Amino acid sequence: MQEQTTADDPQTKGVRDVGVVIQESENNRPVIEAIEADNPGCSVMHSPGLVRITAPGRIVITQETVEEKLGREWETHEFQMAIVSYFGNIQEWDDDEIVIAWDH
């Protein structure tokens, strides 16, 4: 029912995962691709309607990569349209990037 693909074997014992869950849709596909590109070592799990991306320690979503994949301007606020859930702490939500990581 659920498929999981791991881009890289992270070899990161002791680093806790953070994750973000995104609605799987045509609009969000480029956003998901951008996250995969910017976070080598992330794992992607598909379940009905949802994509769950996890990575050891930190996930970054950068405006530049999303705009490149999307082929149009994209402000980071727009990520609110895609995000369903996350775990970790949103450390940064700036004009140019969003960072999810644990604080301690």
Place this chain on the structure above:
Amino acid sequence: MTLAPENKTKKAKKLSMKARYEALTRGLDWEPSYVEKDEMFPHLDYEGIKIHDWAAWEDPFRLTIDAYCKYQAEKDKRLYAVLDGFAQGQGHLGLTDASYLNAMKIFIQGVTPLEYGAHRHFAYLARHFAGPGPRFAALCQSIDEIRHMQTEIHTLSNYNKYYSGFHNWPEEYDRVWYLSVPKSFFEDALSCGPFEFLIAVGFSFEYLLTNLLFVPFMSGSSFNGDLPTMTFGFSAQSDESRHMTLGLEAIKFLLEQDEANVPIVQGWIDKWFWRSYRVTALVAQMLDYMLPRKVMSWKESFELYFEEQMLGGLFEDLAFYGITPPRHVEDAIKEKEILSHQVYWTLYQFSFAAAFTTSAPSDEHMDWLSQAYPDTFDTHYRPLWEKEKKNIEAGGRHFAPGLPQLCQVCQVPMLFTEPGDATTFAQRESEFEGEIYHTCSNGCQWIFEREPEKYRQAWLPVHQIYQGNCGGPTVPEVLEWYGLQDGDAGEYIGSRDHRNWQAWQGEAAADTATPDETKAGA
């Protein structure tokens, strides 16, 4: 079609997100001049929480009013486009089965009123917190919550045209026995002080358990052909991530402000973890028993969303402040193997008095349960259903006459067993001012004994029936007082929804079948 990227240098100059957020939350705030600050914010001291610097509150979302309105409007636009398409295309006929809607009946009866409660109380927080950052975050959440309530009603009202059980949910929420579980949970939170409410709902409900509560509903609806609920779910859940942030920010803020806050917050985490967890019992049985096409088992969902993400991730982070995982969490972990089976078995027997229907799992369904619960299903629960199969074959589908004893705290019938022993019912007794009170678990007993003067006031539906406050002494009188109609309650097979569903699907099959196949339709 995609648009070519515009030349970046043409971007209009505007303040950075950070500067805009600062301007909104700091620049627009003022110091009172003709009243004292304590008079303006009178509810912030009595819980014992100490705040030294409200300005230390930082909302990572840096949301401003223009961005909030823009994206909320876009979310609504997308949702209502889906709802229109669904209604116009008779989308309800594409569900996996009409029995799927039992999960949605519980949702509108038990969850939608909570959204309204949250709307009210976050509006209160938006008035009463002494810092502009948390006030604005609470204001947004308050507006979100009423949007959730409205969009849930609109989404599910499409089904009310064709199916039973959706027509009287606000009154049912106030009256029906199983709905007193979410109702008493939320009213417990609403009657707390502002900081405890924030930890109860903002943190425990919205961060710790939100994925367990909502993500299964959405994946379940996606997998069972319920496009509107899935879309509503995503629309609401995108707000939910903002609420999670508020909850996490709230707890870190309280812990960083003063060391004396740590034990108070720990007590609230201990209490509200268990209170919220007990509400998820309804979700557990929905996942394992009510979805015709299964998404993931409760056990799997609990391991992923709670054990891995929260215990393995979040609580490691909170350990920095001296916070430990919630009390009684070990009992919850032990229960993951049995929770859904025990809850559904109870709902199955009492659904003659509910606004949803139940049915015994099919052989195929039981095989799925055996595989999902290899250590418990075949030993403890398959034999019950096999026995019930014989009852049904003999024309004696089992309903439990009489009324169950309810836990004084969570108000779930006393159906739970001792931690680690699925064959012995758990029953806890506490005495308070000469009266005996019963609770279902170590967690609920601990909560009762911490604040007995609060929980002894619980409005327990079964007690109320016996006291004559619920329409009368007989089952039909109580059901009438609940506002139930024919077809709302009981067994699914042969119910009005089931008969209609078969007729509609039969018509479709008859329309497409070649002449000599028409009889095989339904």
